[in-house]
Amino acid sequence: SGEQAAAEAEAEAPPVVLKQRPVAEVETWTIAGAAAGGKRVLGCKHYAHACQLVAACCGKLVPCRRCHDEQVPMHTMTASAAMVCMKCGVEQPPGQKCVSCEATMARYYCGVCNLYDDDPTHAVYHCPFCNLCRRGKGLGVDVFHCMRCNQCMSLAISETHVCREGALDTNCPICQESLFTSSSPVRQTPCGHFMHSDCYTAYTKTAYTCPMCSKSLADMTIYFNMLEALVMAEELPEEYRDLAQEILCNDCGRRGSAKFHFVYHKCPSCKSFNTRVL
Known part of the structure; x- marks a missing residue:
């Protein structure tokens, strides 16, 4: 019948592609492969993959979402309008395989996040609750x-x-x-x-207190003992020896009175030196 012939013709018709780009213009390489001096691997500094993405937000051609956000700090990329195969240069809808040369773009592909990752050492999954792809x-x-x-x-x-x-x-x-x-x-x-x-x-190489609440991030007993020994060995000018200062302890949250010192003040409750003068 005519309908059956039309359906067969449609099934055999080649997929519609958007346009062809020179391969040399769309090829990018991972940093790891170049640094190792071995075989070059298609991709970018974030992921190994064989395609570029056309950002839906601005039309910019980028290797991945993270590359886009680094190159265009004014906005973030949330979706890709198309992908371009790095092996044949054909622009097409996003997918795991090229519709033209049938090359696989990456071992892992997420159609929700438009994420491609061909690194065999990376375990990646999509969390339906976060609605994001994550490592694991x-x-x-x-x-x-x-x-x-x-x-x-x-x-x-x-x-x-x-x-x-x-x-x-x-x-x-x-x-x-x-x-x-x-x-x-x-x-x-x-x-x-x-x-x-x-x-x-x-x-924590240069600080030991939380940047949010100022509590100690680790057991500072040894360090606090060193500070106490330093304070005990230091002789203050006579006019300061009998003075005291009101302090607030960042670790236990209690107020108290500490012996005067120009820098260090010991909490009378928990013995911490992570304090501030009120």
Whole structure:
């Protein structure tokens, strides 16, 4: 019949593509491959993949969403209007395989996030609750989603995790990047605040108090004992020896009176030197 012939013709028709671009204009390479001096790998500094994305917001051709947000700081990329295969240069709707050369764009592809990642060492999954792709093997495998915190977390802390509603719906206090959408690992401090693990490591090289609440981030007993020995060995001018100062302890939150000193003041309640003069 005529309808059957039309259906067969439609099924055999080649897919419609938007346009062809020179391959040399769309090829980009991962930094890791170039640095190792080995075989070059298609992709960008964030992901390995064989396609470029056309940002729906501005039409800019970029390797990935993170590249777009770095190059165009005025706005963020939320979706891609099309993809361009780096192997044949054909622009087409986003997908895991090229409709022209049939090359696979990446091992992992998420149609919701338009995320491509071909790195075999990366485990990636899509969380339907966060509505984001995250690093990990998957919910119930090595991560769980805390409905109250509205965040995916490692199963290793599932028994000790303390919920804080909306705690991650904010920016890292160090780098100011969004914690909720960040692809970097997040760490919880003993006082219950959150920051990127890398930011925490860098910050605690020069500071020991939380940037949010000023509580000590670790057991500072040895350091405080050193300060006490220093204060005891220091001889103040006679006019200051009998003076006292009102202080507030950042660790226990109590007020008290401490012996006068130009820099260090010991909390009479918890013996911490993490205090401030009132």
